Amino acid sequence: MVTMKEIAKQAGVSVSTVSLVLNNRDEGRVRDTVANQVxxxxxxxxxxxxxxxxxxxxxxxxxxxxxxxxVATTPYAGGMILGAQRAxxxxxxxxxxxSTEGPKNEAEEIEALKRYGTDGFLYAKMSNxxxxxxxxxxxxxxxxxxxTDEAGMTPSVEPDEFRIxxxxxxxxxxxxxxxxxxxxxxDPIIAEQGRMAGYRAALAEADMAFDGHLVAHVGxxxxxxxxxxxxxxxxxxxxxxxFNDARAWYVYECAAxxxxxxxxxxxxxxxxxxxxxxxxxxxxxxxxxxxHFEMGYWAASKLVSIIEESSLADMEWPxxxxxxxxxxSPIPAAIHCTLIEKGSVRH
Amino acid sequence: MVTMKEIAKQAGVSVSTVSLVLNNRDEGRVRDTVANQVxxxxxxxxxxxxxxxxxxxxxxxxxxxxxxxxVATTPYAGGMILGAQRAxxxxxxxxxxxSTEGPKNEAEEIEALKRYGTDGFLYAKMSNxxxxxxxxxxxxxxxxxxxTDEAGMTPSVEPDEFRIxxxxxxxxxxxxxxxxxxxxxxDPIIAEQGRMAGYRAALAEADMAFDGHLVAHVGxxxxxxxxxxxxxxxxxxxxxxxFNDARAWYVYECAAxxxxxxxxxxxxxxxxxxxxxxxxxxxxxxxxxxxHFEMGYWAASKLVSIIEESSLADMEWPxxxxxxxxxxSPIPAAIHCTLIEKGSVRH
DNA sequence: TTGAAAGCGCTAACAT
DNA sequence: ATGTTAGCGCTTTCAA
Numbered sequence: 001m002v003t004m005k006e007i008a009k010q011a012g013v014s015v016s017t018v019s020l021v022l023n024n025r026d027e028g029r030v031r032d033t034v035a036n037q038v039x040x041x042x043x044x045x046x047x048x049x050x051x052x053x054x055x056x057x058x059x060x061x062x063x064x065x066x067x068x069x070x071v072a073t074t075p076y077a078g079g080m081i082l083g084a085q086r087a088x089x090x091x092x093x094x095x096x097x098x099s100t101e102g103p104k105n106e107a108e109e110i111e112a113l114k115r116y117g118t119d120g121f122l123y124a125k126m127s128n129x130x131x132x133x134x135x136x137x138x139x140x141x142x143x144x145x146x147x148t149d150e151a152g153m154t155p156s157v158e159p160d161e162f163r164i165x166x167x168x169x170x171x172x173x174x175x176x177x178x179x180x181x182x183x184x185x186x187d188p189i190i191a192e193q194g195r196m197a198g199y200r201a202a203l204a205e206a207d208m209a210f211d212g213h214l215v216a217h218v219g220x221x222x223x224x225x226x227x228x229x230x231x232x233x234x235x236x237x238x239x240x241x242x243f244n245d246a247r248a249w250y251v252y253e254c255a256a257x258x259x260x261x262x263x264x265x266x267x268x269x270x271x272x273x274x275x276x277x278x279x280x281x282x283x284x285x286x287x288x289x290x291x292h293f294e295m296g297y298w299a300a301s302k303l304v305s306i307i308e309e310s311s312l313a314d315m316e317w318p319x320x321x322x323x324x325x326x327x328x329s330p331i332p333a334a335i336h337c338t339l340i341e342k343g344s345v346r347h
Numbered sequence: 348m349v350t351m352k353e354i355a356k357q358a359g360v361s362v363s364t365v366s367l368v369l370n371n372r373d374e375g376r377v378r379d380t381v382a383n384q385v386x387x388x389x390x391x392x393x394x395x396x397x398x399x400x401x402x403x404x405x406x407x408x409x410x411x412x413x414x415x416x417x418v419a420t421t422p423y424a425g426g427m428i429l430g431a432q433r434a435x436x437x438x439x440x441x442x443x444x445x446s447t448e449g450p451k452n453e454a455e456e457i458e459a460l461k462r463y464g465t466d467g468f469l470y471a472k473m474s475n476x477x478x479x480x481x482x483x484x485x486x487x488x489x490x491x492x493x494x495t496d497e498a499g500m501t502p503s504v505e506p507d508e509f510r511i512x513x514x515x516x517x518x519x520x521x522x523x524x525x526x527x528x529x530x531x532x533x534d535p536i537i538a539e540q541g542r543m544a545g546y547r548a549a550l551a552e553a554d555m556a557f558d559g560h561l562v563a564h565v566g567x568x569x570x571x572x573x574x575x576x577x578x579x580x581x582x583x584x585x586x587x588x589x590f591n592d593a594r595a596w597y598v599y600e601c602a603a604x605x606x607x608x609x610x611x612x613x614x615x616x617x618x619x620x621x622x623x624x625x626x627x628x629x630x631x632x633x634x635x636x637x638x639h640f641e642m643g644y645w646a647a648s649k650l651v652s653i654i655e656e657s658s659l660a661d662m663e664w665p666x667x668x669x670x671x672x673x674x675x676s677p678i679p680a681a682i683h684c685t686l687i688e689k690g691s692v693r694h
Numbered sequence: 695t696t697g698a699a700a701g702c703g704c705t706a707a708c709a710t
Numbered sequence: 711a712t713g714t715t716a717g718c719g720c721t722t723t724c725a726a
Contacts, residue, residue, distance in 0.1 A: 003719060014697045019721060031695060048462050052399050052408070053719035056702045061399065063463075078425045082446050089445075089456070094463055096410075097444045098436075099429050109436070115395050116410075116441055256603045350703060361713045366705060378711060400703035403718045 002047040010045070011038050018042075022049065051094075061117040064088050064303060066097045067109065068124040080124055080145055083296025091304045093119075103134070110136040120303045122296075123147070128158050129189040143303040145295050148190055155306075157299040159290055161191050165198025168241045168269040173206045175267050177239025181214040181231060183247040192217075192243060195271075199241055211235070218247065225250050232258065242270035349394040357392075358385050365389075369396065408464040411435055411650060413444045414456065415471040427471055427492055430643025438651045440466075450481070457483040467650045469643075470494070475505050475538040490650040492642050495537055502653075504646040506637055508538050512545025515588045515616040520553045522614050524586025528561040528578055530594040539564075539590060542618075546588055558582070565594065572597050579605065589617035 004018045011018065013034060020026050021038040030038075055061040066084055068077045081097055088095045098113060100106040113121070120141030125131055131147040133154055144156035165182075172180050182199045185192050196215075203210055213235045218224040228250040231237065242248040248270025255262055262268050271290060351365045358365065360381060367373050368385040377385075388394075402408040413431055415424045428444055435442045445460060447453035460468070467488030472478055478494040480501055491503030512529075519527045529546045532539050543562075550557055560582045565571040575597040578584065589595040595617025602609055609615050618637060 001719095005719075015720080016697060016699095016722080017695090019719095020696090023721085029695065034695085048458070050464075050719055051462060052402055052464055053702095054721070055399055056403060056704095056719080057721045059702085081428070081444060085444060085446055089459075094443055094459070095445075096441055097413075097428060097432060098442075099432055111395070112436075112441070115398060117397075117399055253603065256600065348703095352703075362704080363706080363714080364712060366703095367712090370705085373711095376711065381711085397703055400718095401705070403703080403720095404705045406718085 001050070002042075002045045003050075004047075007038060007041050007045060007047060010041050013038065022047075055117055059117070060119055060307075062093045063116060063118050064093050064095050064300060065110075065113040065118040065121045066095050066124065067106070067113075067121060068097075068099055069101075069126060077124055077126075077292075079292030080296035080299075083293035083298075084122055084145075084300040085296075086293075087297045087300035087304070091301070093300075093304060095300070106134055107136055110134060114140075120307045122299050122303060124296075127189060128161060128191040128194070129187075141303055141306040143299045143306070145299045146292075155302060157295045157302065159191070159295070161194025162198040162201070164271065165195035165241065166202045167198070168195075168271075169199045169202035170206075172239035172241060172267055172269060173202065173208070175239065177237075177267055178208075179211075179214060179235065179237045180208070180239040180241065181216070181235060181237035182241050182243075183228060183231070183251060184215070184217045184243040185247070186217050186219050195241075195243060218250070220246060225253060229254050238266050240266065240268045240270075242268065244271045348397070349389075349392045350397075351394075354385060354388050354392060354394060357388050360385065369394075402464055406464070407466055407654075409440045410463060410465050411440050411442050411647060412457075412460040412465040412468045413442055413471065414453070414460075414468060415444075415446055416448075416473060424471055424473075424639075426639030427643035427646075430640035430645075431469055431492075431647040432643075433640075434644045434647035434651070438648070440647075440651060442647070453481055454483055457481060461487075467654045469646050469650060471643075474536060475508060475541070476534075476536040488650055488653040490646045490653070492646045493639075502649060504642045504649065506538070506642070508541025509545040509548070511618065512542035512588065513549045514545070515542075515618075516546045516549035517553075519586035519588060519614050519616060520549065520555070522586070524584075524614055526558075526561060526582065526584045527555070527586040527588065528563065528582060528584035529588050529590075530575060530578070530598060531562065531564045531590045532594070533564050533566050542588075542590060565597070567593060572600060576601050585613050587613065587615045587617075589615065591618045 004015050004022070008015045008018045011034070017030055017034065018038055020030055021035045022042060026035045051062050064084070066081060068080075081095070085095045096113060096116065096118065098109045100109050110121075114136070118140075120143075121137055122143055122145055123131070123133070123137065124145040125147035128146050128148065130150045131144065132150050133142070142154055144154055144158075146158055148156055148158060169180060169182075180199075180203065182196060184196055200210055214231075214237055216227050216231045218227040224247070228247075232254050240248075240251045242251060248268060251268055251270075252262065255266060255268075260266055351362050351369070354369075355362045355365045358381070364377055364381065365385055367377055368382045369389060373382045398409050411431070413428060415427075428442070432442045443460060443463065443465065445456045447456050457468075461483070465487075467490075468484055469490055469492055470478070470480070470484065471492040472494035475493050475495065477497045478491065479497050480489070489501055491501055491505075493505055495503055495505060516527060516529075527546075527550065529543060531543055547557055561578075561584055563574050563578045565574040571594070575594075579601050587595075587598045589598060595615060598615055598617075599609065602613060602615075607613055
């Protein structure tokens with residue numbers, strides 16, 4: 001391993017000078033010729049700083065902690081981790097991933113992470129919902145991923161649930177659907193409520209009356225399938241906006257049993273949590289993919305900007321006004337992503 | 348932060364003594380009363396060692412690197428990461444996760460990880476296949492996850508593909524199926540070949556003739572669905588062993604269109620990569636879940652044992668002879684997991 | 695404009 | 711049985 005000592009020796013200067021130069025603190029403190037000399041030798045020797053050693057002095061490790069609930073690591077969190085890791089990598093950070101089981105274990109894991117001198121934390125939840133922050137995280141840089149701080153004091157990156165519901169419904173309307181159903185989940189979480197609200201807003205805007213019979217909040221497995229079946233019977237929908245892939249699947253299944261063809265007899269748009277339908281199973285099923293990767297990416301970027309107290313102004317935020325692709329192909333939902341700043345209030 | 352210095356001061360001894368005691372190297376080197384005294388103060392003060400500081404001296408960081416291909420992080424790798432993280436946690440290690448895109452980026456990421464002083468690496472692939480080791484990994488402790496080293500020189504933890512195929516087929520036989528189909532993938536990877544071999548072996552053992560018409564190697568989407576449809580027509584199978592969940596879904600879809608009920612008219616067993624069917628969609632579909640978590644867990648354990656040159660003898664390896672649950676319920680496939688030791692040869 | 699020296703928290707060889 | 715000393719690689723006063 002090449003050390004500063006080595007470079008100093010070869011350049012005939014002291015280690016301090018090398019440190020100064022290599023940290024770009026040489027403005028008017030080191031002669032240019034010397035500085036260049038040092039830089040040349042460093043790159044020639046392939047010098048890479050030892051982040052652990054410098055952390056001992058500076059207290060900064062360039063390590064980010066990613067905390068998620070046990071179950072969250074699969075399959076939802078995969079994309080988030082990937083995105084966070086990508087951003088970390090680009091910004092010169094490392095990501096330590098930790099999954100927790102319950103609050104007690106969570107506190108321990110946070111402690112362990114802190115001992116490694118983590119500069120900040122990403123805290124991910126399974127599906128956009130209100131969350132209370134663990135005590136141990138109170139006094140460190142922190143960004144929430146796919147969740148909202150109950151106290152409204154922690155910045156978070158979440159899907160724009162309202163817009164997801166609004167867009168999907170609008171597309172169904174534009175596709176000519178007259179009776180658009182909403183197949184939602186039972187949990188009153190932000191994701192569920194936001195998408196439902198978007199659904200209603202799009203209907204209203206198109207002067208279509210909201211009909212409670214077209215709405216089903218279903219659970220899982222057999223009962224859910226039965227409920228969707230009943231929805232077909234009682235309300236005869238010709239369009240479906242589904243809360244997630246499981247719900248979309250129930251619709252798909254019922255349609256198959258009735259000999260209805262999707263894309264012909266009925267239209268279906270579902271949020272594809274597992275990314276399984278669009279990838280391999282039912283490409284004709286229009287899906288909205290949750291921007292897991294993007295959320296992770298943005299959250300990590302935001303976290304680093306907090307740590308380094310730099311501005312996000314020069315970051316390349318995605319264009320939220322970009323036109324959406326036409327129906328019947330997977331909709332990249334990266335654009336449906338919001339950064340909630342610290343102290344801001346949900347609208 | 349509580350340091351050894353602080354403890355030393357309070358105990359009225361030197362830092363070295365504290366170090367000795369807290370690292371349990373005080374056997375006959377420190378008086379018992381002093382040692383206990385130190386320990387008492389340490390725990391009272393809530394002392395936690397600073398792993399980064401000690402790493403500077405010892406060269407050991409207690410950090411493990413987890414490397415996987417970009418796409419692998421979702422959704423397959425989630426469980427592996429979780430398992431690896433769990434093992435790491437239990438053994439006092441941290442896991443840094445890194446995803447790569449292409450060989451060049453991979454080399455860079457490995458370099459970065461090494462700078463953080465990673466003690467060893469886990470190298471995960473998407474689906475059990477032969478892999479060549481990156482140069483940069485040659486001289487560090489390394490364990491493969493869900494892949495096999497082409498050179499046979501790196502230990503790996505992989506699913507027991509043969510046994511997965513064998514068990515699944517045997518169950519279909521025991522369930523009374525007469526014409527058992529194999530719906531496989533097109534890639535000639537270890538997973539595919541092993542499961543197919545297991546399928547054939549189980550058939551042979553039951554004195555059932557192998558019939559090529561009952562085998563379909565299909566790709567994805569529409570063509571795959573059509574191929575499975577043809578399989579129904581030409582071979583009239585009453586049992587299906589499917590390579591993965593996508594393939595199982597094609598069977599399920601065809602059955603639905605024909606009015607066939609699974610568990611009644613036909614039996615289906617599929618490997619459930621996404622864990623989506625068993626969890627939320629089709630509980631009546633018997634699935635074999637790949638032991639992603641277990642592979643990660645074992646691999647990390649093995650890695651640590653290599654790093655610490657300790658023996659695995661006292662580890663709690665899962666019981667591979669445990670009786671399997673009856674057909675028509677998800678089969679936990681944790682037992683179908685093999686540790687391939689370094690230098691061993693595939694049978 | 696540069697270098698010497700101290701120190702981050704810890705470990706380890708060497709004295710005592 | 712315990713303390714002194716040196717040093718891991720780097721940063722940061724402080725002197726020169």
